Amino acid sequence: MTQTNNNMTVNPDLAMERAKCNFNVLEVTHIFDGGERNTLQRKKIEDVALNSGASKDALGEEHMSPKEKYENAVRKSCIYATMMKNELAELSGLESFGVSSPVIRRTADAFFKEVSPFLLHLGMFVPTIMGQCTPEQQSYWLPRALDMQIIGTYAQTELGHGTFIRGLETTATYDPETEEFVLHSPTLSSYKWWAGGLGKTVNYCIVVAQLYTKGECHGTHPFIVQIRDEDTHVPLPGIKVGEIGPKMGFNTADNGFLGFDHYRIPREHMLMKNAQVLKDGTYVKVARHGKLTYGTMVFVRVVLVNEVAFNLAKASTIAVRYSAIRRQSKPKPDEVEPQILDYVTQQHKLFIAIATAHALQLCSTWLWESFSAVLAQMKGGNTDTLPEFHALSSCLKAISTSDSAHLIEQCRHACGGHGYMISSGIPNLYNFVSATRTYEGDYTVLLLQTARFLVKAYEQAEAKKPLTPTVSYLAHAFSGSRATWDNSPDGIIRSFQALAAGKTAVCVTNMRKRMRAGLSQVDAWEMSTIQLVAAAEAHCRAVIADTYRKEIVRLTANSSPNVKVVMDQLTTLYLYYWALERTGDLLMFTSVSQKDLVDLQIAYEELLLKIRPNAVGLVDAFDLRDELLHSTLGSYDGRVYERLMEEALKSPMNKEPVSDAYSKYLRPMMKGKL
Numbered sequence: 157m158t159q160t161n162n163n164m165t166v167n168p169d170l171a172m173e174r175a176k177c178n179f180n181v182l183e184v185t186h187i188f189d190g191g192e193r194n195t196l197q198r199k200k201i202e203d204v205a206l207n208s209g210a211s212k213d214a215l216g217e218e219h220m221s222p223k224e225k226y227e228n229a230v231r232k233s234c235i236y237a238t239m240m241k242n243e244l245a246e247l248s249g250l251e252s253f254g255v256s257s258p259v260i261r262r263t264a265d266a267f268f269k270e271v272s273p274f275l276l277h278l279g280m281f282v283p284t285i286m287g288q289c290t291p292e293q294q295s296y297w298l299p300r301a302l303d304m305q306i307i308g309t310y311a312q313t314e315l316g317h318g319t320f321i322r323g324l325e326t327t328a329t330y331d332p333e334t335e336e337f338v339l340h341s342p343t344l345s346s347y348k349w350w351a352g353g354l355g356k357t358v359n360y361c362i363v364v365a366q367l368y369t370k371g372e373c374h375g376t377h378p379f380i381v382q383i384r385d386e387d388t389h390v391p392l393p394g395i396k397v398g399e400i401g402p403k404m405g406f407n408t409a410d411n412g413f414l415g416f417d418h419y420r421i422p423r424e425h426m427l428m429k430n431a432q433v434l435k436d437g438t439y440v441k442v443a444r445h446g447k448l449t450y451g452t453m454v455f456v457r458v459v460l461v462n463e464v465a466f467n468l469a470k471a472s473t474i475a476v477r478y479s480a481i482r483r484q485s486k487p488k489p490d491e492v493e494p495q496i497l498d499y500v501t502q503q504h505k506l507f508i509a510i511a512t513a514h515a516l517q518l519c520s521t522w523l524w525e526s527f528s529a530v531l532a533q534m535k536g537g538n539t540d541t542l543p544e545f546h547a548l549s550s551c552l553k554a555i556s557t558s559d560s561a562h563l564i565e566q567c568r569h570a571c572g573g574h575g576y577m578i579s580s581g582i583p584n585l586y587n588f589v590s591a592t593r594t595y596e597g598d599y600t601v602l603l604l605q606t607a608r609f610l611v612k613a614y615e616q617a618e619a620k621k622p623l624t625p626t627v628s629y630l631a632h633a634f635s636g637s638r639a640t641w642d643n644s645p646d647g648i649i650r651s652f653q654a655l656a657a658g659k660t661a662v663c664v665t666n667m668r669k670r671m672r673a674g675l676s677q678v679d680a681w682e683m684s685t686i687q688l689v690a691a692a693e694a695h696c697r698a699v700i701a702d703t704y705r706k707e708i709v710r711l712t713a714n715s716s717p718n719v720k721v722v723m724d725q726l727t728t729l730y731l732y733y734w735a736l737e738r739t740g741d742l743l744m745f746t747s748v749s750q751k752d753l754v755d756l757q758i759a760y761e762e763l764l765l766k767i768r769p770n771a772v773g774l775v776d777a778f779d780l781r782d783e784l785l786h787s788t789l790g791s792y793d794g795r796v797y798e799r800l801m802e803e804a805l806k807s808p809m810n811k812e813p814v815s816d817a818y819s820k821y822l823r824p825m826m827k828g829k830l
């Protein structure tokens with residue numbers, strides 16, 4: 157593994173772990189990156205972007221005031237944007253800055269401990285222009301956005317509504333006299349709230365508003381709206397805009413609020429790929445599917461699966477390396493204190509994080525390929541695969557973000573007290589990833605979208621109609637007998653599918669019972685939503701497990717024997733872990749016995765011991781440079797205690813021997829003079 161400094165002194169425990177590793181680390185890096193070519197390209201990009209030291213701060217971000225933090229993030233965003241235009245675009249194979257890629261995203265993380273104020277420009281503004289504009293509109297807006305002549309965001313959520321998009325209150329009323337839309341915020345709850353970069357950074361945004369023309373409401377539609385002067389950056393008349401204040405994370409993203417007072421924009425600023433308003437105010441629906449204006453959200457949900465896999469890889473790298481250098485307790489009085497990584501409970505906390513990072517990374521690539529296929533079909537006017545894809549991307553977004561947030565927190569627990577330090581890097585990772593569970597569609601809400609699809613698919617299976625690929629297992633849901641338990645990987649995946657089918661069947665049965673007892677369909681659905689969420693979760697686990705297993709078998713077909721073994725161990729660990737987490741469900745829906753579960757627990761514990769010697773090698777294979785980890789605990793050299801002390805000494809509190817608080821408060825209080 158290449159490191160920036162080849163002459164570094166490495167902590168002896170870490171050096172010993174690396175010597176113990178029995179597989180070719182680089183081969184696993186290639187698997188994680190999706191091939192050797194990708195690894196080489198990533199490294200080139202990282203070298204250019206990071207070797208100059210431009211990503212570093214003189215003073216740690218955590219010691220800055222909110223205003224300084226924001227300005228510093230803008231400064232570095234501009235440096236990175238300029239690098240993208242000049243050096244990185246060609247290297248990354250991208251035509252220009254703006255069309256981001258996972259590699260560019262992950263490299264950018266070296267510049268920010270939190271996030272860039274440009275995240276929404278790249279993540280949603282540019283993709284919306286690409287996905288929702290007519291070709292003419294695109295040719296006007298896209299070059300300006302890609303070249304960063306304008307900076308934008310995506311303002312959909314309002315104070316009063318985020319989930320329920322149809323409930324948004326901002327209005328865009330067409331005036332045929334002037335051929336303009338009049339944007340208005342009729343209530344406090346209609347103020348746009350949350351959009352990243354809106355507070356201070358952007359001068360344009362996509363605004364989602366209820367479209368009125370000829371006195372009729374046509375539902376929510378996207379508009380491109382200038383909110384600040386292109387030269388002075390002063391908010392334009394009729395615009396009320398500001399920053400929403402401190403948050404748990406995202407503090408360098410200047411999330412903002414926005415209100416309109418009868419603010420006029422040209423007719424052409426409605427994004428008209430899917431629906432149009434003609435000059436005379438006639439509304440014309442173009443799209444064949446009613447939800448295509450939700451396209452940017454679907455895109456970001458797909459991107460997020462990759463994003464959280466990467467962040468989980470970071471957290472597990474930090475926690476595993478730290479666990480290799482940390483020694484604590486003395487279970488055997490005559491021996492030295494063991495590395496905490498030797499405790500089986502510690503392995504139980506950490507190895508699932510490594511396996512999940514792999515599972516999500518491979519699922520994200522597969523999801524991206526499925527998305528590309530759906531987009532290609534839609535280009536030809538066929539939207540048949542969209543419902544299945546919406547169900548799939550919804551549950552994968554929900555489960556990947558939720559699992560990653562949980563496992564990152566588990567990595568923090570695994571680092572004891574030091575994991576609570578901002579300098580460990582884990583709190584920032586957690587704050588970032590826990591937000592992903594909420595934004596771009598809340599966890600529960602998205603799983604309920606998947607559940608709608610599952611229930612419909614179940615009814616199709618019942619009627620012996622054909623099923624789409626991800627739910628084809630529902631065809632076996634009516635055999636009447638419980639699925640046969642078998643602890644092989646394929647057997648466990650079949651059991652996960654049986655759980656999903658069984659849970660869906662229970663929901664359908666309960667809803668039907670409730671409706672027979674007099675409840676409306678809506679109320680019967682509502683009463684069953686706890687189980688519906690559980691069914692969607694089970695479906696998603698089955699999809700992840702199946703995809704992870706198939707992809708690893710495919711990707712390791714030509715790998716060296718030890719790489720095959722260790723990758724197989726990780727996938728098996730993932731399957732055992734989730735089977736053991738769901739023993740109650742397995743007992744309900746499969747033939748598993750108490751003895752089978754006891755045996756599975758033992759097999760799981762033995763698997764942890766087998767993976768243990770390769771644990772550091774496995775996280776080294778994520779190949780995360782120190783600049784990306786921002787961690788005193790997780791650096792490649794393992795100089796944990798030295799770095800913790802170096803960081804402590806940087807604290808502004810240590811600048812003077814006696815704090816001003818002594819003379820102001822402590823002394824008067826102690827001398828009884830307060």
Ligand SMILES: CC/C=C\C/C=C\C/C=C\C/C=C\CCC(=O)SCCNC(=O)CCNC(=O)[C@H](O)C(C)(C)COP(=O)(O)OP(=O)(O)OC[C@H]1O[C@@H](n2cnc3c(N)ncnc32)[C@H](O)[C@@H]1OP(=O)(O)O
Nearest residue numbers: 256278279318319320321447450453459546595596597608
């Ligand atoms: C390059 C990238 C760089 C970096 C990446 C890193 C980070 C990410 C970047 C940015 C992200 C940062 C910040 C986050 C920004 C945001 O949060 S933006 C705001 C996002 N908001 C949401 O996600 C709102 C969630 N709500 C919804 O999606 C919908 O309202 C709903 C799905 C919950 C419900 O919609 P309704 O219109 O009410 O529909 P319904 O009545 O429930 O369903 C009707 C039918 O429509 C189907 N459907 C719903 N959505 C879709 C869709 N997207 N596609 C296809 N079909 C859809 C639904 O299934 C129903 O179908 P039926 O057949 O069952 O009737």
Ligand SMILES: Cc1cc2nc3c(=O)[nH]c(=O)nc-3n(C[C@H](O)[C@H](O)[C@H](O)COP(=O)(O)OP(=O)(O)OC[C@H]3O[C@@H](n4cnc5c(N)ncnc54)[C@H](O)[C@@H]3O)c2cc1C
Nearest residue numbers: 310311312313317318319350351352591594595596597600
């Ligand atoms: C860091 C961050 C950045 C963001 N950036 C942006 C941005 O750039 N642009 C933008 O437009 N938005 C942005 N958002 C907003 C985000 O998209 C919404 O917060 C998110 O979609 C959730 O909606 P909500 O806040 O209305 O939650 P709510 O819907 O109010 O959810 C609250 C609770 O109610 C439950 N609930 C709601 N509806 C249902 C239902 N039908 N059935 C069962 N339970 C339900 C939820 O599960 C949740 O537990 C951002 C949010 C965050 C946290």
